[in-house]
Amino acid sequence: MILAAALAMAIGPQRSLPDEVSADRLIGTVKGLAQFHTRNTNSPGLTEACEWAAAQLLTIPRLQVEVMKYRASGNRVAEEKDVVQVVAVLPGRTDRRILVGGHIDSLNLRDDPVTGRAPGANDDASGTALAMELARVMATREWENTLVFVCFSGEEQGLLGSTALAQRAKDENWKLEAVFNNDIVGNSVNTQGFKDKKQIRLFSDPADTTKSRELARFTEWTVRQELKSFRVKLVYRNDRFGRGGDHTPFMRQGFNAVRFCEVWEDFTRQHNDQDTPEHVDKEYLRNATRANLVAMVALANAKPAPERVRIDRRQGHDTRVTWTRVDGVEYVLYHRNSSSPVWEKSIEIGTVGEYTVKGINKDDNVFAIGAKGGIPVEAT
Secondary structure, eight states, X not given: OTTHHHHHHHHTTSOOHHHHOOHHHHHHHHHHHHTSSBOOTTSHHHHHHHHHHHHHHHTSTTOEEEEEEEEEOSXXXXXXXXXXXXXXXXXXXXXXXXXXXXXXXXXXXXXXXXXXXXXXXXXXXXXXXXXXXXXXXXXXXXXXXXXXXXXXOOGGGTSHHHHHHHHHHHHTTOEEEXXXXXXXXXXXXXXXXXXXXSEEEEEEOOOTTSOHHHHHHHXXXXXXXXXXXXXXXXXXXXXXXXXXXXXHHHHHTTOOEEEEEXXXXXXXXXXXXXXXXXXXXXXXXXXXXXXXXXXXXXXHTOOOOOEEEEEOOSOSSSEEEEEEOOTTOOEEEEXXXXXXXXXXXXXXXXXXXXXXXXXXXXXXXXXXXXXXXXXXXXXX
């Protein structure tokens, strides 16, 4: 499998990281967040919830936890003010960063938005719990790259917290290579009778200013190789119609960013007092967490992406691909039919700077090269 070496490097003789994800711990975090009357960004409950989450994260060894303050304003904020969100960093051997998060704030649109009961169990304590669980699990190992775990706030007021953090990442020149946003990831069955326990959607934008689409494609491939009973369903648009998520500000700043979301949302339990923990499927949430984890493991140990990935344009029934190699970096070649939305095969090719794929022609297929565990770069 593509991740065998990365997992062995990170895990050693211990059991696999995906097996360490705890459904009980996840639902415990969801319940802990849902106990706040509301976590609305305009209410004192947000600060209390962020302090609670930060206290949980501070118990994790080596994790650097910050309650980040930023200025919130806009149509959905009564008056401009300082609000907080939680940013936790697990230092790696490099300053290249991989980020995962969910939004900690909640909202009730059937009552007073500031004072109405808003447990926000699935939207989005589920995504917040997922990010916090990944922090717990991944902090038990050492990684090549630096990992960032975020409890965003201000999402319901217009992606305020993620906008502030994306701007900070840009201003501070973060080497941010991937952003995984998890928003509404804990429900497998809705009141309309639709259910899907075996898949989670992954949204990505096609903009050529980022490799968000390739991040999504790589994530789907990685999950397909590593998890036999759970799949990623790629959705080739940035987000649901008329709605947005915390990956978007990062994508707009030029970072690779995607959004996980359950297959069948229950709209009757969103933005009201019915979004409670008993409606969260803890095993589904565990699988969503495991899907994030296998992608994070790959990227956490990946070397930088190759440059100048080119196809030899001379006629022939084989395809020769070249790229600028870096000493000591192992590479993987991916290919798929041009009509396929997903990678169909990968070949581990070692530390070379060129490779010829026999019997597969360049006209009908798409090829890419990636550092082992990294986002593939399409050959042109």
